[in-house]
Amino acid sequence: MSPLQRMGRWVGQHLVLMGGLLVIVYMFVPIFVVVLMSFNKPKSKLIYRFDSFTLQNWLHPCTDQSMCSALSRSIQIGLLATVVATVLGTLMAFALVRHRFEGRAVANLLVFLPMASPEIVMGSSLLALFVAAGFGGQLGFWTILIAHIMFCLSFVVVTVRARLAGLDNNLEQAAMDLYATEAQTFRRVTLPLVFPGILGAALLSFSLSFDDFIITNLNAGNTTTFPMYVWGVAQRGVPMQVNVVGTVMFLVSIAIVVGAELNRRRQEKALA
Amino acid sequence: MTASTAAAPIAPATPPEQPDRPPARKRKLTGYWLLLPGMLWLAVFFVIPFYSLVATSLYDRTGSVLQGYDMAWQFSNYWHTLDDYWRPLVRSLWYGGLATLICLALGYVLAYAIAFKSGRWKNLMLVLVIAPFFTSFLVRTLSWKLLLRDDGFIVNALQFVHLLGSDGRLLATPVAVIAGLVYNFLPFMVLPLFASIDKIDHRLIEAASDLYSRPIVGFFKVTWPLSLPGVVSGTLLTFIPAVGDYINAELLGSPKQRMIGNVIQSLFTDANDYPAAGALSMMLMLLILAMVLFYVRRAGTEELL
Amino acid sequence: MSQVAEAPEKSGDVGAYEGLRIRSLTKEFASFTAVKSLDLDVPSGSFFALLGPSGCGKTTTLRMVAGLETPTSGSIELSGKDITWDKPYRRPVNTVFQNYALFPHLDIYENVAFGLRRRKSKEVDRSVREMLQLVELESQTRKRPPQLSGGQQQRVALARALINSPEVLLLDEPLGALDLKLRRSMQIEIKRIQTEVGLTFVHVTHDQEEAMTMADTIAVMNQGVIEQMGAPAELYDNPETTFVANFLGQSNLIEVEIRGPEGDFVVVDMQGTLASIPTQRTHVQPTVGEKAWVGIRPEKVLIAEVGASIDAPGNSIPGGVVSDVSFIGVSTQYLVRMPWGQEIQVFEQNTGRRRLFRQGEQVDISWHPEYAFLLDHHQDASAGVDKVDAPS
Known part of the structure; x- marks a missing residue:
């Protein structure tokens, strides 16, 4: 079997898995944007796109008081x-x-x-x-x-x-x-x-x-x-701080889930 | 043996000194007490409101929130609002239905991959499916707005391969709205599908292939029928919120893509036309109920929960 | 423990029965009666088995003794104390559950210590270690139940119940989930432990071999009543009902007509041949002219060439034709079709002294009269034959 055939076979066998992974990537695309935009320094308030990098949004999340309240x-x-x-x-x-x-x-x-x-x-x-x-x-x-x-x-x-x-x-x-x-x-x-x-x-x-x-x-x-x-x-x-909140929400939820899973594994390991 | 049973009444087999006999009645009442607070909450804030909605939909439309409405049993509210707003209503069903179908296709691949192909990464993949949805719905939808913008990467790429004309756009088109719906309600499809597919004994599929089924035939004869409960609950859980949603239509669409949710919302908050909004809400609810009943009947899966 | 529940007139009772005493215990469910007016005495220190097919009421009886099910009527006494209505946690009785019911959130040590901790025992640690040693699990203390094999889980369940030194230990199909080989070794293991600790064990099972291997006394239950009770050998050799005859091992049941008593025997007409059954093995009124069943165990049936002399005077039946031969190794199993159409099972030890018979060969069969038993013709000859292997 040539390497090409072998690769074709491998792809055939893992087609569904790759499809599934693609869907997961699709689900994460907007999250990536949210994280990226949380570091954005916009040129204009009205145009919503990435202009330049800044940490200001993270350092001063409550620039708009009404958002924080x-x-x-x-x-x-x-x-x-x-x-x-x-x-x-x-x-x-x-x-x-x-x-x-x-x-x-x-x-x-x-x-x-x-x-x-x-x-x-x-x-x-x-x-x-x-x-x-x-x-x-x-x-x-x-x-x-x-x-x-x-x-x-x-x-x-x-x-x-x-x-x-x-x-x-x-x-x-x-x-x-x-x-x-x-x-x-x-x-x-x-x-x-x-x-x-x-x-x-x-x-x-x-x-x-x-x-x-x-x-x-x-x-x-x-x-x-x-x-x-x-x-x-x-x-x-x-305001870009909205994305900071979005990122934090994402991180907190990941931390909770991963923490729970690690805790479960740690218990299992300690007992094994 | 029967003789000793007959003798029982003479020497009482259940004498009064049986303090610990579990009282069946008391247990029954405990159930009611446990249920009571939650049921009251649902009754007062879910059932009664529904009744108020029915009443509101029949008020005289000439009244206002401030002056109060008169109960006029105006069934004509329904005809008039339907006449005014049948387009967004039909559009909602159409968008919702199409989004549900796309969700089913994507969700099935994903659920199948997690259930059968992920091996020891199963838990991780499940977490990955749910995790994005802990970020605010609105913030995520705003990200799509950014991604689909006119001079954005996606539009440029589609223009490059001539899937879009040089002045073509995605924002403010049905494509963007439906894509948003698909994205936002995908987990509602994946989770029930996964629950169903994961339960399928893999040996059944092997048995099918042992009995001369090619993989594709095995899928349609074994996997798909066994996953039907998940398909039914997944499509319902996706379709219902998708039809009623207006966030995607508002943020990603234009007035041309107004859905029924947009109309109801603005009738309530902007136009203050409560009777019309109530009548539209009622129609949406009845329509969905009818479709769900029909669908569940046809799909034959009665054990939805 | 619970002095309150003790009835005052009972405390002065001198001749209280040492052990478990059940009187006219009945349990009715909405649609059927699971246990019908059951009487049972289990002497202290014995290994007692309740044997029966699924749905015969044996598990319900056990659960009533444990306090997990409330009887409809009747009484349960333990060492003279009425515990019929006591809560499960107020009776000195512990259970080994069918699927073990080990707490998945607690490790092995804590599972075994559970009962002691509830009773605020002072010596938890020492007792738990001793008990885990007894069941040979001292190296597994900090594992959780799902990490153990079936046999190990079984031993934890046993230890968890035993550690409380109950007056009666109840075992509900404790070996049902194990494979055959493991089951055999656990049977011996449990029997060893019972002898060692000397407690009363009440064991529920549908497996007659298991019951016979382990128990001193077996009660065979069917449809909510006890059909017969006794030592395993006694039940096997002299069954009193067709159900016991068929459920415990196998039996040939042949329709006969009673000719009447004659000395210590009852003479019957067995399809044209006269046969005699010892009176103490006759479980039906010997009314002349009535029909009855003669029962004989397959291994008690002797088989011989036509006309050959068989060492069994008086009961020789001619005219048999071998219809099936299965060579098992230690024995050979024959099916012999008799002139009246019935097929008789015959097991013969392969002592090597005789040749095998071939299918279609003419044979005579016979047996010693003292091995046969006579049963009531009103009973179903196939009762208990269709043994269902699924636990109840």
């Missing part, structure tokens, strides 16, 4: 929504997996529907409710928070439920058999085993909340979150 508001809302949605959603997941009662089908449907509704519909119906209930003038932090908890809830339920359903029932029975009371069983066996699912759900909630624009925009009144800030400046000229 929008950012901190988004983080506050994200954290609050995450806590509430994770707690409520985890309780629901336990109820749905561990308890038999009438009306489970209705509950499951109600959990599923928000995920199957377009954001624009959820956002506009919430707005309709707030206006009808006379809160049309008080749209802001709290209405955003309410909306975020609502759409995060379903994702938490689904994530935790999957983890719980995959849990071997025998483990809890084994704990009870080994003299653990119900409370001890929950603390020593159930919780540690479900915890990765809950943590994953919390991370998902935070990123959903932090990133939401469509529902937020309809129910925010005059309050500005980070995505709304970006939306606003997209028309007027984007």
Whole structure:
């Protein structure tokens, strides 16, 4: 077999893998731009392209005060929504997996529907409710928070439920058999085993909340979150600090995932 | 043996001193209590709003947010808004559908590669799929705006190979909007597809090739049918948000590419025409529901969740 | 442990039974009755096996003893103390679960220490090390369950339960997930450990060889009731029902008509040949003219050339034709078609003293009367034949 044939064969065998890698590269193209632009010193505010290198954006991220206040508001809302949605959603997941009662089908449907509704519909119906209930003038932090908890809830339920359903029932029975009371069983066996699912759900909630624009925009009144800030400046000229935030978000999420994976491997290695 | 069962009532087999017998009723109630707060939240902030939306869509359009609306049962709102906005509505379905198909093609290759070809890099590749999407949706879309700009690298390259005319452009065209939709909703396609494909026992595919199937036949007779649950949930999870999205149309398109989301949004916030916006929202929801039901029926995968 | 649950009148009970005592235990599920009014005594220190096909109620019984399932009615007593309604963590009973149920988030050491820690034992470390030594896993303490082989996981599960010195150790198909070879060696291992620690073991299995290898006493369960109970040899030699005859080893069941008692024997008409069964092996009323089943184990059937004298007076049956021959090595298995159409199984040891019979050859068969048993004709002759190998 000639080297050329051999190469052709190799390519043939790895065609799918190469295709997959190309798709991943495609997914990273805009990220590359975001990182690059975070070091950009633009000549003009209106033309959005790379002109020259600078560290200024990283050193002075809050040149535009309104961006940083929008950012901190988004983080506050994200954290609050995450806590509430994770707690409520985890309780629901336990109820749905561990308890038999009438009306489970209705509950499951109600959990599923928000995920199957377009954001624009959820956002506009919430707005309709707030206006009808006379809160049309008080749209802001709290209405955003309410909306975020609502759409995060379903994702938490689904994530935790999957983890719980995959849990071997025998483990809890084994704990009870080994003299653990119900409370001890929950603390020593159930919780540690479900915890990765809950943590994953919390991370998902935070990123959903932090990133939401469509529902937020309809129910925010005059309050500005980070995505709304970006939306606003997209028309007027984007400060490069926006890309700094984008880069940091990317790095933090990578750090969390890699950290979790390393931690898992380290544990496995230490035990091997 | 039956005799001793009959004797049970005489010597009560379940005497009153059984303090620890698990009370089935109490367990049942615990389920309700656990469910209650979350369900209340969903009921008040998801179900009731939907009802308000229905009501809003039937208000008299001559009112305003400040003065309040009158309930007029104006079903004509639906006809009038449909008459005014059927173009963006149809365009949304068309863009969303096309974006979903492209996502399916790209996503299937990627999910298949991760599930079957990545070996020990499986976890890493999964992380790589999700990681870009932790960067803000809007910031990423702005990057595409930069990449697709008129004198940008991509446009120049396409002009060079004559796929675009010398004054051709990508921004403010359907191509840019659909490309944006594809990019932004790709993970919603990849993850369910991966979950489905990863579950397929590789020996089934080997068995197919042992039974005289060429790889391509094996794929269509074994892999594809077994991955259908992932295909169904992936397409739904992609199509639904793509149809309702307006960020891509706004940032990458022009008024000619307005989607239904843009219209609803501006009717609410700019025109303050709540009844019309409500009616459009309702129509979008019903349309999607109908399509989903039809699709799920046809695809035959009822166990969506 | 739980003094509260102890009924006051029970404490003065002098003649309390030492061991596990189950009385009219019943478990009904929505659609069927898993266990029907079961009575059982397991003496302290014995190795007891509950043997039966999947779905016979053996696992449900075990789970009720463990407290993982609530009985519909009946009682469970341990050393005279009623534990029927006690929570699992309040009874001195531990279980080795079918798929081990080892905690995946804890290492081997912590898995084994789990029960001791819950009971605030002072000597956790010493006990755990001793126990891991007993099951020969002292080098694996800091590994997690998924890193161990099936056999090792099995031993951890055993150690985790044993370390609590339960009054009764329950084993739910503990070897079901292991391959045949490993299963055989674990059977001997578990038996060794039981002898060493001297605790009561109650072992649930669908594998009759496993039950016979390990247990002192076997209870054969079928459809929620115990069909027969006794030492393995006793059950095998003198089964009382067609189910036991077929489920525990194999049996030839031949339809006969009862002629009546005669001294210590019951005489039956077996398709034209008179045969006699010892009275203590007769498990049916010997009513003259009634039908019954005569059972004989294949290895007890003697086979000979036509007309040759067989060392078994009185029960010789002529007219057989060899329809199948399987040479196994240690033995040869024949199928002999009898004049009335039934095929009789015959196992013959290959002692080398006799030639093999060929297919189609005419033979006589016979057996010693003291090996046969007589069963109720109302019972299904094929009960227990179709052994399902899947664990319940």
